[in-house]
Amino acid sequence: MDVKIGLEVHVQLNKLKTKLFCSCSLDYHKDEPNTHVCPVCLGLPGAMPVLNEEAVKAAVKVALALNAEVQPVTIFDRKNYFYPDLPKGFQISQYDMPLAKGGYVVIETENGEKRIDLKRIHMEEDPGKLVYKGSITTAKYSLIDYNRSGAPLLEIVTEPVISSPKEARLFLNKLRIILEYLDVFDSELEGAMRVDANISIAGGGRVEIKNISSFKGVEKALTYEITRQKNLLKRGMKVERETRHFDEANNITVSLRSKEEEQDYRYFPEPDLVPVYTSEFIEIAKAELPEMPEEKRERLMREYGISLEKAKILVLDPKMADYFEIVAKEVDPKVAASWIVDVFRGELNYRSMSFREAFNVFKPEEFVKLLKLFLEEKITEKGVVEVIRKKLDEGGEVEEIIEKEKLYAIPKSEIVRLCKEAIEKNPKAVEDYKAGKKQAANFLVGYVMKATRGRADPAETAKIIREMLEKLT
CATH class of the missing domain: 1.10.10.410 (Arc Repressor Mutant, subunit A)
Structure with missing residues (x-):
C-alpha cells in the first residue's frame, strides 16, 4: 500500500536568551513551574507583545540553511483555539504570509540519497506544558506549567513525500544536525523538538499524531499507525480523518478528536504586531552562516585525507568534528579519526555522554597525549581503551592512569x-x-x-x- 507521511516539526530556538514576545528568560528548564512568566506570556488583559529581533535573525538563518526562500515580507496571525496550555485563547503564529516557503533536506537512505521537500517554515510562540500524572488516557487531572509559554518556535513543514517511519527518523536526525551546526538550538533540552506527524494510506483519510517528543517515538508511532490503518482497510472499514495522541508508555496511538480544518482556527492578522521586512535579516544571516555538514565533510576528507566513511560520521555532531580537528592537528589524522569514531564515540554513547561533555571530561589535548604514547608503542591498543574507560569513569591524568594500572607496553x-x-x-x-x-x-x-x-x-x-x-x- 502507498504510504504518505508529512511532518510538522516544532523547533524551539532555545539558544536565545528571552521569549518571542517578552523579556522572560528561556533558561527555565531546571526551575520551578510558573516562575518564568509575565503579563505578556500569560496573556493578561492589556499586555502587548514586542517581537524578539534575535529570534527573527535565527529563524532566517535556519530557513537559508534549509534551502528555503525567505519571503520579503512576513506577518504574524492569531490562531484561535481554546486549550488550557494557551492562556490567551489564541496562539500568535503565521498563516498565509510565513517567514519562508519551499526548501529541502537531503537524507541518506538504504537506496541512496533522497530529497525531502519542505512546504513552509514559519515562526510562532510555544504554548505552555500540560503535565499528566500517568498517561493522558488514565490521568484524573493535568497540571499546567507556563514557563515555556511564549518561547520562540519554528514550525518546519514537509511535503508528504516521506514513505516510511525509518525515513521520517532519518529526516529528523539530519534536521537536528543542521540546527546544531547553526547554534540556534540545543537538542538535549526537554521540549527542544516536537513533532506532529500526518500519515495516510491509499484508500484512507489523513490522520495526525500530535506532540511526539522523540525521534524513536516518531518511528514507533508511525509504525503502529500504519499497522492500525492497514488492518482497518483490510476489514473494509474506513480510516477516519482525526487527531491522535501517541501513548509512549504503551507504544500505541489513541484518538483525541476529529481533525480540525484550517478554517476552524479562524486565522486573522495579529493587530498588535507590524509586518516584518526581511531583507536586512537575510544579509546578516548570509554573513553568519557557518560551514554546514556536507561542506565540512568534504573539507575534512580534503585536508586530513580521511575516508568518506569516517568523515560522514564525524560531521554528525559539530562538537565531534571540532574534537577531531584539534586532535588531528597533532597526530596522524587517520589514526585520530579511527580512535575517535570507532572507539571513543562508542564509549561516550555507552555512558550517555556527549562530545560537548567530552571537551571537559577528556580534553582533546589529553587525547593527543594518549595517541602519541600509542604511536610511540609505549602503550597497546588494549591499553588505550583501558585509559579511555578509566578516565571517563573515574577521571585522572593520562600518565597517572597508565602508571597506576601498569599499562605501559612491554619492550x-x-x-x-x-x-x-x-x-x-x-x-x-x-x-x-x-x-x-x-x-x-x-x-x-x-x-x-x-x-x-x-x-x-x-x-x-x-x-x-x-x-x-x-x-x-
Missing part, C-alpha cells in the same frame, strides 16, 4: 623472551602446530598475554610466535 625484547618461554614450556602446543593445527599458536599467544597482564601487543606477539614456530617446522 619488544621482553616479548621475544616470553615467546621463547611459551614455546619451551608448552611442547604439546608446538607439536600440534607442527601437525597442522595452526590455531595452537593462539594458545601460546595467550600464555604471553597472561604473563604480561595484557600489556603485550596481541598482533605483534602472534607474529613473533608464528615466526619462531615456522623455524621449528
